[in-house]
Amino acid sequence: MVAHFLSRDVARRALLVSAAAGALALSVFGAQAQTAADIAVLAGPDRMDRIVAGAKKEGGLTLYSSGTVEDMGGIIAGFEKKYGLKVKLWRGSSEDIRQRAVTERRANRFDVDVIETAGPDIEAMHREELLQKIVSPTLADMMPQALRPHGEWVTGRLSIFTIGYNTNLVKDAPKSYEDFLDPKWKGKLGIEAEDANWFMAVAGVMGEEKAIDLFRKIVATNGVSVRKGHTLLANMVASGEVPLALTLYNYKAEQLAASGAPLKPVYLQPLVALPTGVAVARKAPNPHAAVLFWEFFLTDAQHILISQDNVPTNRKIKEPPPGLVLTDPVKLLDEGDRWVKIYKDIFAPKAR
Numbered sequence: 001m002v003a004h005f006l007s008r009d010v011a012r013r014a015l016l017v018s019a020a021a022g023a024l025a026l027s028v029f030g031a032q033a034q035t036a037a038d039i040a041v042l043a044g045p046d047r048m049d050r051i052v053a054g055a056k057k058e059g060g061l062t063l064y065s066s067g068t069v070e071d072m073g074g075i076i077a078g079f080e081k082k083y084g085l086k087v088k089l090w091r092g093s094s095e096d097i098r099q100r101a102v103t104e105r106r107a108n109r110f111d112v113d114v115i116e117t118a119g120p121d122i123e124a125m126h127r128e129e130l131l132q133k134i135v136s137p138t139l140a141d142m143m144p145q146a147l148r149p150h151g152e153w154v155t156g157r158l159s160i161f162t163i164g165y166n167t168n169l170v171k172d173a174p175k176s177y178e179d180f181l182d183p184k185w186k187g188k189l190g191i192e193a194e195d196a197n198w199f200m201a202v203a204g205v206m207g208e209e210k211a212i213d214l215f216r217k218i219v220a221t222n223g224v225s226v227r228k229g230h231t232l233l234a235n236m237v238a239s240g241e242v243p244l245a246l247t248l249y250n251y252k253a254e255q256l257a258a259s260g261a262p263l264k265p266v267y268l269q270p271l272v273a274l275p276t277g278v279a280v281a282r283k284a285p286n287p288h289a290a291v292l293f294w295e296f297f298l299t300d301a302q303h304i305l306i307s308q309d310n311v312p313t314n315r316k317i318k319e320p321p322p323g324l325v326l327t328d329p330v331k332l333l334d335e336g337d338r339w340v341k342i343y344k345d346i347f348a349p350k351a352r
Helices: 002-033 036-040 047-058 069-083 094-106 119-127 137-141 177-181 196-206 208-222 230-239 250-258 287-298 300-307 329-347
Strands: 060-065 086-091 114-118 154-166 189-192 225-227 244-249 263-266 271-281 324-326
Touching: 036 271, 036 287, 047 060, 047 069, 047 287, 060 069, 060 094, 060 287, 069 086, 069 287, 069 300, 094 114, 094 119, 114 119, 114 287, 119 271, 119 329, 137 287, 154 230, 154 250, 154 287, 154 300, 154 324, 177 208, 189 230, 196 208, 196 271, 196 324, 196 329, 208 329, 225 230, 230 244, 230 250, 230 263, 244 250, 250 263, 271 287, 287 300
Parallel strands: 060 086, 060 114, 189 225, 189 244, 271 324
Antiparallel strands: 114 271, 154 244, 154 263, 154 271
């Protein structure tokens, strides 16, 4: 009889231990099962508290960015200081980032938490189903053009195209693109080799036929020196090798001018900007930290971007310049080959 009760007691204890183990396993599994999709829809007054708490447990995140090491370094430092989390940065060109993310996904390997890169490439990653839509009150503060219909990435910063000229060699700044028809610009003009996206946006405002005709006449009248790389072209203007460049990124032109270089940016209409997007990876291994960095980039980091001569997109931080036209990443993906051909035919016909 004693043996019978002992066996029942042992069995009861075994069941209790088994139940406790099951509950613990369920709890652990539940924590592990949280994905970017789960964090993306958090709402309520404690939303950020829950995101921060989860991120603290994760300890950090991995960021893929095409931003300069200096610029992203400042943003990462601000994030790490505020939250005590580590950010591992992998930097590459926008094309390299897209290829790396797609390759990893196809290999069922998920390392990246946040992606920050040029609009066309991050839009391509949306098409590959690599990104996660985030629902956040912060989105109400963004300029409307910064938001995509699908919601899977947000424009976090803008690179505005500007003309830049050497102040030692050019005295009268142009006031419009039509001014470049004047023969006084002969042998003085330069342009970046791969700015078909800029021309596509300009043509969208001017009208395609008018834009093509105007720039063909400019090149036929005065010629244009085609150079690869916006930083290289800006430095060539500063050195005087290229007296005036048609397509510089504003932040580099402004930085050189502020450093004392004889370079002055001029903003002509239409004012065209290249969107750079930020997104959370759908399979982010650190989803809380990923969403937290995404929030930081669209809020606190916007102040840092201003200090780096980048153009922010959060209107609560700073209003964008009036009349701004963003290049269309969807149109560039769908019609890119055509616009690249048009661009090369106009600006580098001998290179084809």
